[in-house]
Amino acid sequence: MNGAQVGESGPLSSLPVRVLVVGSGAREHALVLALAQDPQVTALACAPGNAGTAAVAEQRGLDVRDGAAVVALARDWTADLVVIGPEIPLVAGVADAVRDAGFACFGPGAEAARIEGSKGFAKDVMAAAGVPTAASVIVDNPARLDDALAGFTPPYVVKDDGLAAGKGVVVSEDLDAARAHAMHLLDEGHPVLLEAYLDGPEASLFCLVDGTAVVPLLPAQDFKRVGDGDAGPNTGGMGAYAPLPWAGADLADELVRLVVQPVADEMAKRGTPFSGLLYAGLALTSNGPSVIEFNCRFGDPETQVVLALLRTPLAGVLHAVATGRLAELPPLEWSDGAAVTVVVAADGYPGTPRLGDVIAGGDGEGVLHAGTRRRDDGATVSAGGRVLSVVGTGADLAAARAEAYGRLEGVHLAGSHHRTDIGLRAEKGEITVPGR
Numbered sequence: 001m002n003g004a005q006v007g008e009s010g011p012l013s014s015l016p017v018r019v020l021v022v023g024s025g026a027r028e029h030a031l032v033l034a035l036a037q038d039p040q041v042t043a044l045a046c047a048p049g050n051a052g053t054a055a056v057a058e059q060r061g062l063d064v065r066d067g068a069a070v071v072a073l074a075r076d077w078t079a080d081l082v083v084i085g086p087e088i089p090l091v092a093g094v095a096d097a098v099r100d101a102g103f104a105c106f107g108p109g110a111e112a113a114r115i116e117g118s119k120g121f122a123k124d125v126m127a128a129a130g131v132p133t134a135a136s137v138i139v140d141n142p143a144r145l146d147d148a149l150a151g152f153t154p155p156y157v158v159k160d161d162g163l164a165a166g167k168g169v170v171v172s173e174d175l176d177a178a179r180a181h182a183m184h185l186l187d188e189g190h191p192v193l194l195e196a197y198l199d200g201p202e203a204s205l206f207c208l209v210d211g212t213a214v215v216p217l218l219p220a221q222d223f224k225r226v227g228d229g230d231a232g233p234n235t236g237g238m239g240a241y242a243p244l245p246w247a248g249a250d251l252a253d254e255l256v257r258l259v260v261q262p263v264a265d266e267m268a269k270r271g272t273p274f275s276g277l278l279y280a281g282l283a284l285t286s287n288g289p290s291v292i293e294f295n296c297r298f299g300d301p302e303t304q305v306v307l308a309l310l311r312t313p314l315a316g317v318l319h320a321v322a323t324g325r326l327a328e329l330p331p332l333e334w335s336d337g338a339a340v341t342v343v344v345a346a347d348g349y350p351g352t353p354r355l356g357d358v359i360a361g362g363d364g365e366g367v368l369h370a371g372t373r374r375r376d377d378g379a380t381v382s383a384g385g386r387v388l389s390v391v392g393t394g395a396d397l398a399a400a401r402a403e404a405y406g407r408l409e410g411v412h413l414a415g416s417h418h419r420t421d422i423g424l425r426a427e428k429g430e431i432t433v434p435g436r
Contacts, residue, residue, distance in 0.1 A: 017315050018043040020074055021057065022064050022094070023085030024050050026343075026370035026389040027300035030307045031083060031314070032057045033368070038313040045077055051362070051380045052369025064089045067097030074103050081106065081319055084276075087297050091117035095276070104322040108296050111272035115263075116296040119161045119193045126291060129266035131259050133291040134198050134283075140191040145182055148194055149175065158182045161191040169224075169234045171197065198283035198290050201431050203244060204302045205252060205280045207260045208317065210326035211273035214261050216252040218243045218309060218334060220302040221426070226350055228421045235350040236386055239422030241340045242305040245397055246431040247284070255280065255289055263294070275321060286434035304368055304389045305339035338400040340423050341391045342408055346371070347415030349385035357382045360412040366391040366404070367411060387413060397427045 017040050021031050029052045035041050036056045046053040047062035047070075060077070063069050065088055074082050082098050084090055084107035093110035107113075114121040119138075126133045138161060139148045149156065156178035158170045170181040182192045206217040220242035226232040244251065259280055267274045279295035279302075307314070311333040320329045346353035359372065359380045368391060371384015390411060392403030401423050408418065425431050 017041050017319070018078060018080045019045070019083060019315055019318075020077055020079040020081070021046045021049075021053075021083045021085060022062065022070060022089060024048050024053075024064075025085065025300055025384075026052075026368040026386070027298050027303045028085045029053050029368040029370070030304045030389075031085060031298070034307045034310065034314040035083075038315040040313060041315050045079070047073060050369045050383070051372040051374040052367070054374065055363070065092050065094070067092070067094040070094050071097050071101045071103075074098060074101070079103060081315065081322060083107070083318055085297060087113070087116050087295065090276075090296050104319060106276055106318040106322045108274050108276040108278075109272070112267060112274040112276075113296040114272075115267070115274065115278070115294045119159060119293065120191070122294050123193075125263055125266050125270075129262040131262050131291060132288060134196040136193055136195040138191055138193050139182065139186070142183060142186050145179065145186070145192070149179060149182070152194055152196060155197045157195040157197050158185075159193040159195060160185050161193050171234075198285050198292065200283045200285040200434050201246070202292065203247065203251070203255075203282050203284060204240070204299055205255050205260070205282065206298065206302065206306060207256065207278045207280065208321050208326055209260070209264050209274050209276065209278045210321045210324045211268055211275050212264070213326040214256050214264055214278075215326055215329065215332065216256050216260070217306050217332070219247060219252055219255075220244070220305055221423075222299065222302050223419060223422055226345070226417075226419075228419050233350055235345070237299070237301045237343065238345065238419045239340070239342045240301045240305050241338060241397060241400065241423035241426065242302070242309060243338065245338075245426055246429070247433065255282065258289055259291060275324070277321075284433045300370070300386075301341045301343055301389050304341040304391050308339040308341075308391055308393055309335045309337070311335055335393070337393060337395045338397045338423075339391060339393045340397070340400040340404040341368075341389045342404050342418050342422050343370075343386050344388040344390065344408070344411060344413060344416050344418050346382050346385055346387050346413070347417070349417075353382070353385040354415060355382055355384070357414045357416075359387065361410040362388060364407060364410050366407045382413060382416075387416065397423050401427060 045058040047060040095107040222240040394400035
C-alpha cells in the first residue's frame with residue numbers, strides 16, 4: 001500500500017504513516033528524531049543511515065543517487081512518504097522517479113533542484129524574479145579568468161558553479177589566492193562563478209514550498225569557516241544557532257516577500273515548480289537583504305537547531321508539502337528560547353579526514369550523528385569529515401550555548417576539532433544589521 005500517494009485527498013491523520021528518510025548525515029538524524037516524536041508516524045526507516053539513526057529507525061542499505069533503487073526500497077518497505085535529505089540525489093532526479101512511481105515525496109525534482117545544482121541557473125532565476133543578489137560572472141575558460149577578476153575588488157569571492165558540499169568557495173583579500181582557486185576549479189572542468197562581496201551578517205532561511213505556497217521556518221545562522229573567529233577555509237558548516245536575537249521578528253516574513261515567494265513564483269512560471277525545502281542563504285547588507293545562494297534541501301547544520309525548536313508534528317508538515325496542500329496547514333508552533341549546535345570534525349577536515357577512530361559519548365543526549373558507522377564489534381567509529389553535531393537548547397542563546405558545550409565535554413574522538421565560538425557574538429550582542 002502507498003497510503004500517501006500524490007494527489008490523495010484524505011487528511012494525514014487518517015493515514016498510517018510509514019516514513020522513509022533517504023540520507024546518512026546529521027540532517028537526516030535530526031529529521032528522523034523529529035519524525036519519531038510524531039504520533040502519526042507508525043514506522044520509520046532511514047537509508048542508508050548511520051550509527052545514530054539506527055537507534056530510532058530501521059536501516060536499509062541504499063545508493064541514494066539511484067532513483068530505481070530508492071523506488072524499489074519504497075515499494076519493498078511500503079512507504080507512505082519518502083523524504084529525500086541530501087542535494088546529490090535531488091539534483092540527480094531521484095524525487096522525480098519516486099513521484100513517478102506513485103509515492104508522496106518531499107523534495108524537488110531535478111529541474112527545480114537546479115536552483116542549487118547550478119549557481120548560474122539560480123542567478124538567472126533571481127534576475128527574472130527581481131530578487132537582489134551579488135553581481136557576478138561565470139568563467140568557463142582560463143583565458144578569460146584574469147579579465148573577469150579585474151572587474152572585481154577585494155575581498156574576492158570565487159565559487160564552484162556546481163555542487164561542492166559547501167567547500168567550493170574561497171573568499172579572500174588575496175588576488176593570487178582567488179585566482180589559484182579559480183584555476184583549480186577550471187582545471188577540474190568546473191565552471192567558476194566570480195561574485196561581488198556582500199557586507200552585513202548572514203542568515204539562513206528555510207522555507208517550505210509546495211509549488212505555490214511558501215511557509216518560512218525560523219531563521220538561523222551557520223558558521224562556514226573551520227576555525228574560531230571565522231578563520232581558515234570554508235567547510236560544510238561547523239555549527240549554527242536559531243533564532244536570531246539580533247534580527248527583527250518580521251525578518252522571515254520580509255525575506256519571503258522579497259526573496260522566496262518571487263523565486264517560487266518564477267519557477268512555477270517556468271513550468272518547473274519547486275516542491276520541498278527551499279533554503280535561502282542571505283547577507284543582510286546595508287542596502288537590504290541579498291541572496292548569497294539557494295539550496296534545494298534542509299541545510300546542515302541549521303536543520304539540527306531549527307527542528308529542535310519546532311513543536312508542530314513534522315510528518316504532517318512534510319506530507320502537506322509533498323501533496324500540494326501547504327496552504328491548508330495550520331500555523332507552525334515553535335518552542336520559546338534558542339538552540340545551538342556544534343559540529344565535531346575529524347582530524348584533517350576540511351581536507352582529507354582521518355577515518356575509523358572510536359567515538360566515546362556518541363550516544364549522549366543531544367548528540368546527532370553525521371559521519372559515523374557501527375563496527376562489527378559494536379563500537380561507533382568516525383566515517384566522514386563532519387562526525388557529530390552536538391545540540392543544546394535553553395531559555396536564551398546563552399543557556400543553549402552552555403548546554404551544547406556542556407554536552408560536548410562528554411564526547412571524545414581522537415584528533416577531533418570544533419569551534420568554541422558558535423553563537424558567541426550574537427550572545428554578546430555584537431551583531432547588528434546595517435541600516436536597522
